[in-house]
Amino acid sequence: MELLLNRFRNLTVLLLAILAQLVLLAYQVKSNGEVRLIRVWAVTAVTPLARAIEAGRSGCAHFLSDYFVLLDVREDNKRMKKDLDRVQMENQYLRTELDTADRARSLAIFQQRSPSKTVAAHIIGNTTTSGAKVVIVDRGSTSGVEKGMAVITPDGIVGKVVDVYPIASFVMLITDPTFAAGVISQRNRVHGTLKGQGHSTVMVDYVQNEEKLDEGEWFYTSGDDRIFPKGLPVGEATVVRAGKSHKEIYVTPSGFQSGLEEVLIVVEGVHAPIPEVAPGNQQVHLLDPPPADGATAAAPVVPQPGPGSDADRIVEQYRKIGEAEKHVYGERGTGAPDYNLPLDPKPADPDKPKDPSKPPNPPPRNPPPFDQ
Amino acid sequence: MTEFSESFTEPRKKDRVSTFSWAAMIGIPLAAILFQVYVPRFLTFLSYLELPLLVTVYFSLMRRSPIAGVLFGAGIGLAQDSLSSHPLGMFGIVKTLVGYFAASVSQRFDVENPLVRLVLAFFFFFFHQFFYWVLSRALMGEALDFDPQQTLVMAVLNAAVAVPLYHILDKLKGTV
Numbered sequence: 001m002e003l004l005l006n007r008f009r010n011l012t013v014l015l016l017a018i019l020a021q022l023v024l025l026a027y028q029v030k031s032n033g034e035v036r037l038i039r040v041w042a043v044t045a046v047t048p049l050a051r052a053i054e055a056g057r058s059g060c061a062h063f064l065s066d067y068f069v070l071l072d073v074r075e076d077n078k079r080m081k082k083d084l085d086r087v088q089m090e091n092q093y094l095r096t097e098l099d100t101a102d103r104a105r106s107l108a109i110f111q112q113r114s115p116s117k118t119v120a121a122h123i124i125g126n127t128t129t130s131g132a133k134v135v136i137v138d139r140g141s142t143s144g145v146e147k148g149m150a151v152i153t154p155d156g157i158v159g160k161v162v163d164v165y166p167i168a169s170f171v172m173l174i175t176d177p178t179f180a181a182g183v184i185s186q187r188n189r190v191h192g193t194l195k196g197q198g199h200s201t202v203m204v205d206y207v208q209n210e211e212k213l214d215e216g217e218w219f220y221t222s223g224d225d226r227i228f229p230k231g232l233p234v235g236e237a238t239v240v241r242a243g244k245s246h247k248e249i250y251v252t253p254s255g256f257q258s259g260l261e262e263v264l265i266v267v268e269g270v271h272a273p274i275p276e277v278a279p280g281n282q283q284v285h286l287l288d289p290p291p292a293d294g295a296t297a298a299a300p301v302v303p304q305p306g307p308g309s310d311a312d313r314i315v316e317q318y319r320k321i322g323e324a325e326k327h328v329y330g331e332r333g334t335g336a337p338d339y340n341l342p343l344d345p346k347p348a349d350p351d352k353p354k355d356p357s358k359p360p361n362p363p364p365r366n367p368p369p370f371d372q
Numbered sequence: 373m374t375e376f377s378e379s380f381t382e383p384r385k386k387d388r389v390s391t392f393s394w395a396a397m398i399g400i401p402l403a404a405i406l407f408q409v410y411v412p413r414f415l416t417f418l419s420y421l422e423l424p425l426l427v428t429v430y431f432s433l434m435r436r437s438p439i440a441g442v443l444f445g446a447g448i449g450l451a452q453d454s455l456s457s458h459p460l461g462m463f464g465i466v467k468t469l470v471g472y473f474a475a476s477v478s479q480r481f482d483v484e485n486p487l488v489r490l491v492l493a494f495f496f497f498f499f500h501q502f503f504y505w506v507l508s509r510a511l512m513g514e515a516l517d518f519d520p521q522q523t524l525v526m527a528v529l530n531a532a533v534a535v536p537l538y539h540i541l542d543k544l545k546g547t548v
Contacts, residue, residue, distance in 0.1 A: 010438035014472045017442050018465055021450075025461035025511060042454030045402075050410055125409040128424070128452045128463075136409070136455075162457060170457060 040165055043136075047168040050125040051138060085154040092233070094310045095275060116229060117268035118152070119143055123261055124168070133176035133196065135159075139265060140167045148227055150266040156233040156255035157181070157221060158263050171263070174202055174234075174253055182224030183234050186274055188212050191222060192249065194234060200256070202235070204249040209242045219251055220274050231272030390434035390545040400541065401427050401448045409455060420526045422497060424448050426534045428467050429496050430541055432474035433483040445471025459512070466504045470496050484542075486535050493534035497527040 065074060121137040139145050141164050149161045151171050159179065163170035172179055179196040183204060190211045192204040204219060217237050223230030239250040322329045404423035412419035428448050432441030449467030453460045474496060481488055505518040 010442075010472070010476075013439045014442050014468065017446050017468050021446065021461040021464045021468065022511075025459055025465075028459040028461070029512070038450065038460060039454045042451055046406065046409060046455060049402075049406055053406070053410055123413070126412055126419075127457055128405060128408050128455045134457045135413075172457065 039163070043165045043168050047124065047136070047138070047165075050136065054122075054124050088154045091310060092275070093272060116266050116270045118264040119145065119267050121145075121151075121169075121263050121265050123171075123263065127170065133159075133173040133179075133198070134162065135171050135173065135260070137169050137171055137263065137265070138167070140165045140169050142166055144267055145169050145265055150228045150232075150269060151263050152228075152232060152266060153255045153260075153263055155257045156235060156253060157228055158255040158260065160227055161265065169265075173260075174255070175200060180225075181228055181234075182222040183219045184222040184274060185213055185237070186218040186220060186276075187214065188217065189274070191224070192219075194219070194251070200252070201238070201250050202253055204237070204251055205246060207247040207249060209245075209247055211247065213237065213240050213247060213249065215240045223271050229266065229269030229271045231274055389436050392431070392434075392545055396544045397431070400544075401431075401444075401451065405448075405451055405455065408452075420529065421533060422500070422530055423537075424452050424463075425467065425470065425497060425500050426493060426530060426537060427541075428471050429474045429493060429534070430538050432471040433478040433489075433492070434545060436475060436478045438472050438475040438479075441471035441473075441475030442468050443471070445469070462504065462507060462512070465507060466500055469503065470500055473499075486539075489538050490531045490535050494527045494531035497530045498523055501526070 062074075119139055121139040121143075123135050124138050125136040127134040127136065137151075145161060145164055147161055147164050150157065151159045151161060157174060159171045159173040159176070160181075161169050162172045174181065174194065174196055175198065176196045177198045179194075179202075181194045182191070183194045184191050188211070190207055190213050192207040194202055195205050196202050207213065215237055217240075219234040219237065221228035221230055221232040221234060233254050235251040235253040235255075237249055238252050239248065241248050318329055401424065404427045407423050408419075408421070428441075428445050431444045435441065435444075445467035446464050449462075449464035450460060452463040452467075456463070474492065477483070477492065483489060483492065501523045502518065505516055508514045508516045
């Protein structure tokens with residue numbers, strides 16, 4: 001036996017090494033767990049080095065750009081970008097609420113709600129598996145991150161946390177072939193499952209051929225998977241065609257539009273309804289200057305929650321529209337407004353007789369209450 | 373046999389074994405793994421470069437010991453597994469085999485010849501990718517695709533990188 005082992009020493013060591021790793025694999029598969037100790041050591045060893053390299057790279061890049069480009073412009077740009085991202089998220093939420101049928105109640109609900117609680121994280125590296133879309137972020141369990149948390153950017157969803165270590169976490173991107181999430185379309189409210197394909201386009205599966213879906217339709221998270229809060233933008237459908245058993249739907253993710261360097265990990269998610277208008281199609285209204293006279297006496301006055309929020313501006317606009325249509329929105333007993341009136345009506349000629357062929361105004365209906 | 377073929381089959385110094393300092397044996401694989409983790413974020417085309425594999429092949433060839441090759445392969449493979457989302461052992465098993473066979477080949481060929489290094493790097497890359505695909509399907513049940521044409525192209529690219537890389541790493545070795 002000893003002679004045999006000595007003669008075939010190399011082969012014996014090889015077989016022992018392979019056997020040990022097979023046992024390790026079998027243990028992980030059978031127990032559905034993992035050997036965290038080895039991973040923690042490896043991640044703890046690599047993460048500080050990756051952070052240092054990233055800090056060095058970004059420091060050099062910033063130094064060069066600050067030196068050769070205008071110094072103040074960079075700081076202003078950073079500050080405005082941060083403000084813009086924050087305002088974009090608030091705006092998305094506000095527009096969703098205001099587009100519902102009962103706008104007044106939505107305003108009151110929105111004033112009581114608070115947005116999702118998030119933690120900012122910086123991407124510091126990729127994992128070593130080629131073909132897999134898993135990145136490493138510099139937030140771990142010490143920052144309150146847990147496995148299964150959603151990862152987003154202001155433009156849309158990005159992925160989910162699959163592994164958590166003390167100072168780092170692994171985030172599987174939505175483009176990973178093993179990624180899946182529940183989604184719903186914006187116009188036709190079609191439910192489907194978002195799946196990654198290993199490249200920049202993702203697909204929505206399990207949508208029956210009979211379901212109606214348009215190209216250019218936006219998809220949002222449905223909240224069915226209990227990972228992503230409902231109402232987060234996913235992307236726009238670029239290809240929609242009938243397949244063998246299900247529709248073939250390909251979506252361009254919106255979360256990667258601004259690049260992928262900083263992300264937000266949703267620590268406490270808040271579900272939101274699906275907006276009526278897609279993010280790209282929402283108009284930005286510019287208000288007229290406020291009226292000089294006290295023309296707001298007849299209309300119910302909306303209390304200003306803050307200096308000129310979007311909700312206040314939209315309410316003010318509807319009040320002006322009501323003035324032009326000789327109707328007060330939210331006031332009971334006045335009937336429906338006359339939508340045929342132009343918004344800038346000229347004063348009527350008192351000598352001109354009324355046209356008998358015109359149909360009379362429709363009977364008054366009780367408008368929805370406009371609570372303030 | 374001609375003189376030309378003899379130069380491939382018989383090493384110039386038959387029992388030459390290269391030694392490396394501990395810092396090199398730990399730092400070079402760590403640098404290779406860091407490279408694979410960090411650089412493809414900015415240069416995505418470099419994600420096809422398997423530096424940990426090339427480093428495994430190099431150390432196995434230079435040490436000329438199948439046991440050392442097995443240990444190198446297992447160590448580097450497990451470290452790579454630790455930074456992936458797959459269970460531990462996938463890269464470990466494949467690189468263990470690569471290390472063993474590379475060391476076995478080094479006992480029969482002159483592995484300091486650039487042409488031999490090019491061919492070996494090409495062959496072991498293809499072997500590594502193919503065997504990883506076999507393991508994934510057989511052990512993990514993952515329906516991965518294996519594209520022979522793309523793998524051949526990537527093998528050529530990795531082999532082309534391996535030759536100058538090995539030339540640089542030769543500066544760090546000592547000889548027994």
